[in-house]
Amino acid sequence: MTPLPDDRSGAVATARRWVERASVRSVFVVAAVLTVIALALPWQAAQLTTSVSPTFFPGSCITTYDGSLDCLPGFVGFSAYSLLHPPQPGFSQPVRVFAVLAGLLMWQAVRRRVDNLAIAGLACAVLGLAGAGLSPRSGPAVYVLALIVAVIALRRVGLLRHAGLLGRVGLLRRRRAAGSARADR
Structure with a gap:
């Protein structure tokens, strides 16, 4: 019987090590390339x-x-x-407009260091995905992977620190803790 691999091996650990070592620009390039690949793949069946x-x-x-x-x-x-x-690729779907707009918003968010632009870019990308219809095709799956890589890159830049429900809950807890520490003084 072969032993189970430890936490340092496997595809997830390899991806995690790559993300930790890669520069932010290369992570954004990977997200952009994945988006282009997703738009070239079929989004609707024949x-x-x-x-x-x-x-x-x-x-x-x-x-x-x-x-x-x-x-x-x-x-x-x-x-x-x-x-x-024939099967319809993403380039013939309305998602192409949303993907370009999301990319521009995220690029401006990184240039200006503005969380709200990054959130708007991600919302635009998700809206495009929802508008195209969630289907078990290869195009939407690679597009979701590109969004995950974009979120990782945005978080590495320092954006999206307080975005999302869990981030806001943590922010509220820190504010309450800071407020109670001030009240103790």
Whole structure:
């Protein structure tokens, strides 16, 4: 029986070590590359549409052996056809606009060191994901991975310190502790 790997091995530990050693700029580049890859992957499955419609078939005239015309009346029949729509990549979805806008907002947040711009960028990215529809396709999965990498990069820059419910709860606890320490003086 082989022993179980310890905490220092495995994909998660390797990713954690890479994130700790990598520069912030390289983490942002990875997030951007993952976003572009996500937009190139399919976001909607291929669709087969079948249609049946009534169609008028015109009559025809035939010249007979004696030189007279023998005309047949037209008739109404049905014609059926199928169309196969290929899978839709993210570049053809509205998420492409949200992804670019989110990237610009996060870039400005890093340049100006403003938490609210970073939160707005992440909200824009999540809104684009929700607008495209959550589906078990490869495009949305890689897009979520890109968002996770972007959050890691933003936190390494020093942004998003107090973002989220847990961050706000911790902030409130620190403020209360600081307030009670002042009251004890």
